[in-house]
Amino acid sequence: MSTGLAREAGGLLETLVLGRVGARARVGLVGEARGLAGALRERGCEVYEATGPDWKAPPGFSASFVVLGEEGVARLDATALAALRHGAPEAEVLFTLRNAGAASALLETLVGTAPARPGLSETALLALLREAGYRVAHRQVWPCAPRTTALAEDAERSLRALLAQLSPSTQVEEGAYAVVPDAPAALVPGLLSVVLWCGEAPSQGLLDEALFSLACQEQHPLELILAAPEGQDLSAARALLERYARLGTFTARTVHAAPGGVLAEAVRQARGQYLSFLDARCVVYPGHFTRLVRALEEGPAAWAVARAFHTEWVPTVGGLPYVRAKIPFPLGERLELEHLLKDPALFLALVVDRARVGALPLATDDPAGGRLPDLPVRLGALFEPVFVAGIASCEVRQEGAPASVRVTSPPAAETWLLRTVAVWEERVARAREEGLSAREFRHRLVDDLNARIRAVPGVHATVRALAERLKQRREP
Amino acid sequence: MSGPGPTAAGGPGVWLGIVLYRNPERELERLCTSLAWNREAPGAPAFGVKWLDNSPDERLRAVVARCMPGADYRFSGANLGFGAAHNRLMAEAFGTPGVRHYVCINPDGVLHPDCVRALVAEAERRPDTGLVEARLFPDEHPKPYDPRTRETPWCSGCVLLVTREAYTRVGGFDERFFMYCEDVDLSWRARAAGLSVRVAPEARVHHYTVTRELSATRERMVRRSAALLGAKYGDAAFTRARLREYAELGGEPFAAPELAKPERRLARVADFGHHFDFARRRW
Missing domain, CATH: 4.10.220 (Light-harvesting Protein)
Structure with a gap:
């Protein structure tokens, strides 16, 4: 987040617009953004100033940018966005937002020291944009003030921490945004998206086994998203997918992104109500996802975890594993918090119902050097999972002992737990x-x-x- | 193509035998898709596929014809049991000059595209090969095998290659086993005859039965076959224990198998010290 000093240095919107709009661009201005017209014309831009609070393109004017003033943002809804996409289908949309979902505002309202802040929360706005087919190309935000209520300091800090875990955007006071048209990404009810991490270049043999096991899954409909860093060749994986697709059990595609942000991009593109992660060296047993999804459907939990095996193997000629041992984890009939902390590989044995986690960010860092993301801990802090005990139904296969598995970043000591x-x-x-x-x-x-x-x-x-x-x- | 060439009559040198019994349509569709992968796999040998249906009626004829046009389907007219049905097909296969290998295929499996090629390649690697099994996938059987020689104490009948040499020296399955344990028995007989019994790790078959609903009929059948195996190899304690379990599961009384005194070479390979695994487990 930027500091308050940056915000004071000039009008947020003006800074944003003049930072992104180049010379001779065609710019539409809506609402109070009309004040920017002079500065843009000085740059040689062709500027159209809308007369009303909504965007209406004049005949023959194809905007490359549309700037929304405060009033334009306040009136944003699905209808307004649909009109904007129709009237300026190629335009980048620029605006600022005073976050109605800021933790400071929410707490002030709750303790009765201020009325509810009008307008949209950042979470709601971003969801609205996503559903309308926009993606965020630029986001600069300013944090809430550290203390805004007369609550006991510990109480305010813990309430804010819980809000932050649920939705990091609650820590945003104001923000400046640029959004561009993109394919809509509405969740498909009942669809399971499995993000298959291919980033650590698994051998062809192991990748083949992972895909073979997925192709024989009983859970349908199933979407496979093979995710790898830019530049990594996935042509062999595509050939395997093409072959297994003849079973008619899944749809599949590949996602490439800059290293570090691969899983985040894959999650962004995943269309399923249910989301799961797998490493391209792992295998799943046929009923694995069915049991997890059924557990979610039959109960109120937001995510489900299965028992898995740590499979110890050594490579043989041809790169196929010779399995020496399979060690089930976690043990016991209940999933304890301790398991989430000790078994980061549970990241590869879970299914999340995205309709039940609100704004909790499911995008994670990419695994690196045998380190796995801390998503299970983040999920577990807020949502009690349902544990599908019984026989292990997937294998986390790593060469060598399972002790080599670590989380990418250990859970912060400030992680708060929401339980009765x-x-x-x-x-x-x-x-x-x-x-x-x-x-x-x-x-x-x-x-x-x-x-x-x-x-x-x-x-x-x-x-x-x-x-x-x-x-x-x-x-x- | 590699592996055994065509027979003198131009037929394939490898036969795949599939025994059916009231299988779901979707199961056969998946199997046929996987057989098509195996035909197209680089280096795959030519193979013929024979279907023998043990179901009470011929309903599966149309399903097989749809999934594999021109399929060689026969209706047995009775539930012969797993071993006896495969024996019929095996006798026909090895009665055909030039056929070198017969592969038993369970219809509820999905063959990895390299399965048939890898099975045949493993069989051809050594002249003393008797049996070669596909590796069960994704939940591999925990019985051991040597990762270097690939020798294993016994082969599963799920996807099992039987060489002509094995058939000539030890015959097919013992038909007293209706279902279950006949594969262990055939493996032990092959080993006792000095033949090599191995796994082809690259030959994978997707076959998972761990979570299959428990069926009392199946459990009784397993115990009855296991008791027969114990008796055949002279292990009185194992036989008694299995017969007791069979009775506890409500099994119909039957003439208890007579305890045999097997030849020393057979007794040497039999392993009843590891319950139904018939070998030390890896995990």
């Missing part, structure tokens, strides 16, 4: 119960051992003496 007190009480009670059971088991084991060796002459006394000595050493 009842949930915490239940967790603590369970942990206490498990501790007691373990102690009882230990006692039973010692009793049993004691009974067995009692019958052996001499051994019992020796073992007891040894145990006493060890106990004394432990207790200074």
